Amino acid sequence: MLNWHLAGAIETASQGDKTVNKITIWGRKSSVNVQSVLWCLDELDLTYHRIDAGFTYGVVTTADFLAMNPNGKVPVLIDADGPAIFEAGAILRYVATQYAAAPFWPETPAARAVVDKWAEWAKLNFASQFISSVFWPLVRIPPSQRDCSAITMALGLVEKELAIADKILASNAYLAGDDLSLADIQLGHCLYRYYDIDVRRADLPYLRAYYDRLRARPAFARHVMVSYDELRVTTG
Ligand SMILES: N[C@@H](CCC(=O)N[C@@H](CS)C(=O)NCC(=O)O)C(=O)O
Numbered sequence: 001m002l003n004w005h006l007a008g009a010i011e012t013a014s015q016g017d018k019t020v021n022k023i024t025i026w027g028r029k030s031s032v033n034v035q036s037v038l039w040c041l042d043e044l045d046l047t048y049h050r051i052d053a054g055f056t057y058g059v060v061t062t063a064d065f066l067a068m069n070p071n072g073k074v075p076v077l078i079d080a081d082g083p084a085i086f087e088a089g090a091i092l093r094y095v096a097t098q099y100a101a102a103p104f105w106p107e108t109p110a111a112r113a114v115v116d117k118w119a120e121w122a123k124l125n126f127a128s129q130f131i132s133s134v135f136w137p138l139v140r141i142p143p144s145q146r147d148c149s150a151i152t153m154a155l156g157l158v159e160k161e162l163a164i165a166d167k168i169l170a171s172n173a174y175l176a177g178d179d180l181s182l183a184d185i186q187l188g189h190c191l192y193r194y195y196d197i198d199v200r201r202a203d204l205p206y207l208r209a210y211y212d213r214l215r216a217r218p219a220f221a222r223h224v225m226v227s228y229d230e231l232r233v234t235t236g
Helices: 032-043 063-068 088-099 109-140 148-171 182-188 191-196 205-215 218-223
Strands: 010-012 023-026 049-051 076-079
Touching: 023 032, 032 088, 032 109, 032 182, 032 218, 063 076, 076 088, 088 109, 088 182, 109 148, 109 182, 109 191, 148 205, 182 205, 191 205, 205 218
Parallel strands: 023 049
Antiparallel strands: 010 049, 023 076
């Protein structure tokens, strides 16, 4: 078994009256994919140990880590003596299936698919596109080297997708209905960055109201509204 538990970079989620279990998650707090998992765990009142990994924290290139995730990426989650799980979407589904119930993650295949289709949609069409083609170029590429027209075009495409969410949110409080579900984790975990970065945003009033509802959730504020200053490249 791995020795990360002894590495000294361990954080225990506040215990309170939360269920104590044996979830360990590898990943830095500034990783948007890690944030989605931490937010979900917190919404479900689950405790965990978090171990810093990735970017300047290293770890991800070690043999032990690569044995868990050959992609060398965070997050990775192990629950008790279960397998190492990588890919935030797979981790979220595992956590929800193991620990959540309806309406967050309904039981019957048909009801679950209503949540899952929006979770998948949000991850693929918004989160992944926004992070790779808008957020990352703005934060990690020095201003003098940025392709501003490519970023503007990418933002326009992302906002076409967000307009679909805006329409849904005109009549739903949350993406898959009236209650928070796994679909909101996959849409909401990138909204802090979307509303925080310095771009001219489309007018999407229902999405904005939804984001304000998410901001009022303590777990969202704790894990998603996190500074990404450590990622910024400002010179050049
Ligand atoms: N598709 C993967 C992407 C994982 C990923 O790209 N993680 C980033 C952080 S958000 C990473 O590990 N980057 C390298 C690093 O931090 O060292 C997922 O959804 O989990």
